Amino acid sequence: MRGILSFASGALFGSGLMLSGMTDTTKVLGWLDIFGAWDPTLGFVLGGAILPMALAWKLRQRSGAPIAGGTFPAPPSRKIGRDLAVGAALFGAGWGLAGLCPGPALASISWGGVGGAVFLVAMSAGMVLAQPLGRRLALA
Amino acid sequence: MPEYIWGFTGGLMIGTAGAILLLGTGRIMGASGIFGAVIDGSARGGERREKLAFLGGLIGLPAVIAVLFGGQATHLTENFVIVAAAGLLVGLGTRMANGCTSGHGVCGISRLSRRGLVATFVYLLAGMVTVAVFRHGLGMI
Numbered sequence: 089m090r091g092i093l094s095f096a097s098g099a100l101f102g103s104g105l106m107l108s109g110m111t112d113t114t115k116v117l118g119w120l121d122i123f124g125a126w127d128p129t130l131g132f133v134l135g136g137a138i139l140p141m142a143l144a145w146k147l148r149q150r151s152g153a154p155i156a157g158g159t160f161p162a163p164p165s166r167k168i169g170r171d172l173a174v175g176a177a178l179f180g181a182g183w184g185l186a187g188l189c190p191g192p193a194l195a196s197i198s199w200g201g202v203g204g205a206v207f208l209v210a211m212s213a214g215m216v217l218a219q220p221l222g223r224r225l226a227l228a
Numbered sequence: 229m230p231e232y233i234w235g236f237t238g239g240l241m242i243g244t245a246g247a248i249l250l251l252g253t254g255r256i257m258g259a260s261g262i263f264g265a266v267i268d269g270s271a272r273g274g275e276r277r278e279k280l281a282f283l284g285g286l287i288g289l290p291a292v293i294a295v296l297f298g299g300q301a302t303h304l305t306e307n308f309v310i311v312a313a314a315g316l317l318v319g320l321g322t323r324m325a326n327g328c329t330s331g332h333g334v335c336g337i338s339r340l341s342r343r344g345l346v347a348t349f350v351y352l353l354a355g356m357v358t359v360a361v362f363r364h365g366l367g368m369i
Contacts, residue, residue: 098285108238136239144247154254175325180354182317191259198291214319
């Protein structure tokens with residue numbers, strides 16, 4: 089049951105990313121290009137995504153446990169550390185360079201060609217290196 | 229149909245996917261957290277299987293749609309040095325900040341998480357500065 093729900097969520101997420109234009113780096117870079125031909129589409133994607141999710145957080149308060157068992161996540165931490173600020177800045181720089189973030193990079197891998205594969209391999213390496221590097225730089 | 233309607237409709241699908249994962253399994257839908265925990269081995273047993281199922285859907289359905297309808301393109305730059313540097317930064321940054329566009333952006337903002345709001349502000353700003361510098365300053369992207 090948990091596996092089926094996870095699969096369904098991933099499938100809907102991936103097709104939503106595809107339909108919305110998030111897997112097209114031209115649209116993503118257009119959204120970030122506020123000094124050029126700015127493309128507002130991604131604002132509609134984010135707005136559209138936040139609505140059902142905000143409703144889900146409301147429903148979560150009224151339901152005792154997830155449908156397929158387990159527990160709901162704890163309330164969000166309020167800690168704004170250096171890891172959050174530095175990490176988000178590095179992520180934003182990478183996102184602005186290529187126009188891909190993790191979800192769309194995965195969703196588009198079947199048609200992304202060599203470039204898509206290079207991005208995914210480099211992203212995986214970055215993910216594996218993040219913890220030891222963060223400790224080394226004493227960011228956490 | 230205008231682009232923003234496709235964007236909004238796709239956005240509703242993304243948010244509904246997050247709602248299914250939260251209300252169904254109690255997990256937050258963050259692409260970098262799910263993929264990162266699978267490849268660095270921090271998710272084990274049942275949790276790992278759930279994350280693999282999510283990734284199967286995330287990669288699988290778009291692949292099927294692409295085969296059936298065709299015409300998809302990422303329009304990624306052909307400069308692989310930039311692509312590799314971008315991937316490395318995205319991987320490092322999202323794991324350090326513990327979230328990306330889906331986790332901090334969609335799931336965090338929708339519950340008014342302070343961390344989600346701050347992270348989203350910072351990565352949007354960094355992305356806009358990067359495009360300004362590399363497109364309009366250096367002409368590289």
